[in-house]
Amino acid sequence: MSEHAKGPASGHPEPVSDQLSEHHIEAQTSLVERALRTLKAGDAFAVLDTNGDCGSIPDSPEGLFFQDTRYLSQLELRLDGRRPLLLGSAIQDDNAALTVDLTNPDIRPGEDDALPRDIIALNRTKFLWQGVLYERIGLRNYDPQRRVFRLECRFDADFRDLFEVRGMQRPHRGTTSVKVLPPDRVVFTYEGLDGMVRQTMLRFEPWPTRLETHRIVYEMALEPGERRSVLVTIACERLESGQSPSAEEANFLRGFRDTRRALRAATGEMTRIETSNDLFNEVLARSASDMYMLVTPTEYGLYPYAGIPWYSTVFGRDGIITAMMLLWTDPSIARGVLRYLAATQATDIDPDADAQPGKILHERRLGEMAQLGEVPFKRYYGTIDATPLFLMLAGQYYDCTGDRATLEAIWPNIESALRWCDEFGDRDGDGFVEYYRETDKGLANQGWKDSHDSIFHADGSGAEGPIALCEVQAYVFAAKRAAARLARSLHRHDLAARLAGEAEALRERFEATFWCEELGTYALALDGAKRPCRVRTSNAGHALFAGIASPDRARRVAATLMSPDSFSGWGIRTVAVGEARYNPISYHNGSVWPHDNGMIALGMMRYDLKEEAARICKAMFEVAAYQELHRLPELFCGFTRRRHQGPTAYPVACSPQAWAAATPFATLAATLGLVLDWEDNEVRFHDPILPDFLNEVVIDKLRLGRSELDLRLHRHGRDVTLNVLKRTGDARILLSK
Numbered sequence: 001m002s003e004h005a006k007g008p009a010s011g012h013p014e015p016v017s018d019q020l021s022e023h024h025i026e027a028q029t030s031l032v033e034r035a036l037r038t039l040k041a042g043d044a045f046a047v048l049d050t051n052g053d054c055g056s057i058p059d060s061p062e063g064l065f066f067q068d069t070r071y072l073s074q075l076e077l078r079l080d081g082r083r084p085l086l087l088g089s090a091i092q093d094d095n096a097a098l099t100v101d102l103t104n105p106d107i108r109p110g111e112d113d114a115l116p117r118d119i120i121a122l123n124r125t126k127f128l129w130q131g132v133l134y135e136r137i138g139l140r141n142y143d144p145q146r147r148v149f150r151l152e153c154r155f156d157a158d159f160r161d162l163f164e165v166r167g168m169q170r171p172h173r174g175t176t177s178v179k180v181l182p183p184d185r186v187v188f189t190y191e192g193l194d195g196m197v198r199q200t201m202l203r204f205e206p207w208p209t210r211l212e213t214h215r216i217v218y219e220m221a222l223e224p225g226e227r228r229s230v231l232v233t234i235a236c237e238r239l240e241s242g243q244s245p246s247a248e249e250a251n252f253l254r255g256f257r258d259t260r261r262a263l264r265a266a267t268g269e270m271t272r273i274e275t276s277n278d279l280f281n282e283v284l285a286r287s288a289s290d291m292y293m294l295v296t297p298t299e300y301g302l303y304p305y306a307g308i309p310w311y312s313t314v315f316g317r318d319g320i321i322t323a324m325m326l327l328w329t330d331p332s333i334a335r336g337v338l339r340y341l342a343a344t345q346a347t348d349i350d351p352d353a354d355a356q357p358g359k360i361l362h363e364r365r366l367g368e369m370a371q372l373g374e375v376p377f378k379r380y381y382g383t384i385d386a387t388p389l390f391l392m393l394a395g396q397y398y399d400c401t402g403d404r405a406t407l408e409a410i411w412p413n414i415e416s417a418l419r420w421c422d423e424f425g426d427r428d429g430d431g432f433v434e435y436y437r438e439t440d441k442g443l444a445n446q447g448w449k450d451s452h453d454s455i456f457h458a459d460g461s462g463a464e465g466p467i468a469l470c471e472v473q474a475y476v477f478a479a480k481r482a483a484a485r486l487a488r489s490l491h492r493h494d495l496a497a498r499l500a501g502e503a504e505a506l507r508e509r510f511e512a513t514f515w516c517e518e519l520g521t522y523a524l525a526l527d528g529a530k531r532p533c534r535v536r537t538s539n540a541g542h543a544l545f546a547g548i549a550s551p552d553r554a555r556r557v558a559a560t561l562m563s564p565d566s567f568s569g570w571g572i573r574t575v576a577v578g579e580a581r582y583n584p585i586s587y588h589n590g591s592v593w594p595h596d597n598g599m600i601a602l603g604m605m606r607y608d609l610k611e612e613a614a615r616i617c618k619a620m621f622e623v624a625a626y627q628e629l630h631r632l633p634e635l636f637c638g639f640t641r642r643r644h645q646g647p648t649a650y651p652v653a654c655s656p657q658a659w660a661a662a663t664p665f666a667t668l669a670a671t672l673g674l675v676l677d678w679e680d681n682e683v684r685f686h687d688p689i690l691p692d693f694l695n696e697v698v699i700d701k702l703r704l705g706r707s708e709l710d711l712r713l714h715r716h717g718r719d720v721t722l723n724v725l726k727r728t729g730d731a732r733i734l735l736s737k
Contacts, residue, residue, distance in 0.1 A: 030651035037098050038308045040293050041128040043067045045312045050089040052100040052124045061309045064133050066236035068367030071200045074156035080107045080149050084122055095293040096259050097127040119143040129255040135232040141222035151218040157200045159190035161369040183207040194371040197239040205231040266292050271329040272700040277693050283624040286631050287664050290656035300343050301336025307654030316361040316386035318659055320393045325662035327400050328669055334397040335406055341390055342413035346381050351438035354382035358420030360390045376441045384435035384446040387417050388475035395482020402678035421476055431509050433476050434466035449588040455525050458534045460580030463527040470514055470522045471542035477506045478546035507548050521560045536576035538596050544603025554607040562612050569641025571597045571619045584638035593635045595659035598666035605670040614691040617667035623647050632660040676704050684734045690715040707731030
């Protein structure tokens with residue numbers, strides 16, 4: 001999901017460029033150099049420092065963003081011109097708000113009006129709701145005498161497109177203006193080259209002593225023990241030319257109440273999990289909170305935005321995989337993803353968008369650069385795997401829920417996606433689905449490892465396209481099997497038989513072409529000359545996830561993935577040690593991605609490789625335990641685990657990230673062998689094991705059809721017992737070996 005793109009237009013063999021692409025994320029500052037705090041609601045998110053400020057360091061991703069544009073680039077609180085001292089800073093457990101405790105530094109020491117340190121307490125509470133950043137600044141004088149000081153807030157709005165924040169340069173921009181609206185408001189306005197007007201309105205209550213274009217000042221005088229509050233609202237609006245701004249006044253208490261209600265409503269149907277390990281409970285709770293912060297209501301249902309700060313928008317692949325991992329805890333997310341992607345499925349051929357009829361969306365952007373075509377991501381389809389993954393998710397969702405209304409609503413989209421796989425996905429007719437981009441603006445590599453250098457041969461040379469990725473063939477196999485099951489449920493038996501036959505034929509071709517006996521795994525890809533890329537990578541693990549691998553080869557792939565060259569001790573590397581382009585600090589060539597490990601663990605469950613799945617589950621837990629907030633990042637470096645040290649961070653990894661947040665739920669389900677089968681009305685635990693850091697798992701509100709179950713699994717050595725604590729409905733519960 002790196003939005004890389006560089007190289008010649010397709011239609012000819014396309015070498016993978018060794019130069020960085022124009023959409024590369026420039027690491028001018030590391031996201032892990034200092035702690036950051038993130039808030040998100042809807043299409044808005046904020047990246048703040050621990051003081052609750054933003055913009056104090058140049059070229060950072062801090063700020064308030066709305067629809068892929070930074071609406072606030074500076075917000076700094078000062079007390080008599082000095083930065084307050086930090087006492088504590090915490091995102092609330094449900095991610096609803098940021099709370100920061102501060103105090104005054106020594107001010108004017110030695111003078112008659114000196115303000116000694118630690119006598120004025122400041123408490124900042126910040127949250128986002130419907131495009132507005134709310135803040136309450138509480139002040140209290142703990143000194144036994146009256147204290148006078150100046151509270152100042154500095155601010156600015158640069159209206160930079162997210163891609164500019166990431167490092168891209170633009171030859172031309174629109175115009176920015178700022179206006180003071182006494183007694184309590186300042187308005188920044190950006191008239192974009194796309195004809196849109198973007199506006200940031202700051203409002204202060206009570207009225208400040210001084211109101212200027214880039215700062216406000218309160219002259220404060222607090223009696224002993226006196227409390228005072230300042231309320232700040234920062235509203236973001238994107239307007240058509242000539243459209244009037246909203247007249248509705250933002251209200252702090254009403255906004256906070258509505259935020260809480262929305263969170264309760266969003267999480268009300270989620271399955272709850274409690275274990276014997278308090279720290280793992282914290283990991284699960286943080287993952288759930290992150291997930292529902294990233295989940296965004298759309299007109300088609302809930303959709304998990306991919307990650308903050310770079311990917312807070314719809315991504316097809318990310319949304320699908322996240323929904324797959326969470327199917328057993330909240331299938332409503334899968335329903336929203338399916339309906340959204342069905343509604344935005346391509347219907348025409350558009351080379352600039354890499355679109356063909358039936359193809360599933362890769363990415364949607366609302367910023368100025370996307371609207372103008374300066375980046376191709378306004379509605380972009382340059383992904384080879386989202387279409388078969390969409391079909392897989394449709395099958396998995398129906399298997400778990402039996403939701404016939406959704407199946408019938410998206411069935412035309414399923415048929416269109418199948419046609420795309422056969423016609424546009426396999427243009428040379430060799431039975432494999434390949435990618436190449438339609439123009440030189442699109443992504444050169446279009447699998448999940450979409451870096452410019454991620455597809456290569458054993459000698460390190462870049463693979464020339466069109467490229468047939470290992471995992472994509474596995475996805476197409478699973479997609480056709482899923483579509484066959486769905487067709488059968490709609491009584492389209494001839495189509496079901498044809499699709500099942502095509503899946504089996506693909507499996508045979510895949511085994512014959514991709515298997516590398518000397519490596520004990522499947523090739524990374526086939527290049528345009530049909531030469532295998534004989535490289536040990538994590539991609540082969542997705543063959544287990546999709547079920548295309550034969551049982552014997554699945555076990556050999558698992559052994560390769562769990563060997564020291566691939567398994568770092570913290571997880572499975574994207575590329576094994578010893579391969580030509582192995583680099584543990586790279587984005588895709590030796591790093592460790594939690595979602596990749598989660599998918600592989602689910603694949604190992606499919607082949608009864610529970611011990612291996614449990615090792616992955618434990619590794620992901622231990623990674624999270626070392627992270628601030630116990631939050632799994634998008635990725636981390638692939639260095640071999642060292643005693644008494646945690647994993648090494650990747651400098652520009654998103655955190656939170658949707659599919660990383662979903663990973664603990666996937667790895668836990670993998671160790672439990674959990675399968676929800678709506679057709680047979682069964683909840684199955686096939687040969688479950690619990691990792692050694694867990695003695696017990698309690699699952700509340702596990703749903704299947706009209707049944708709701710509370711269950712307890714307890715470990716006795718290698719064995720696991722199952723108790724039914726509560727049951728409504730007639731679903732059967734099976735524990736099998």
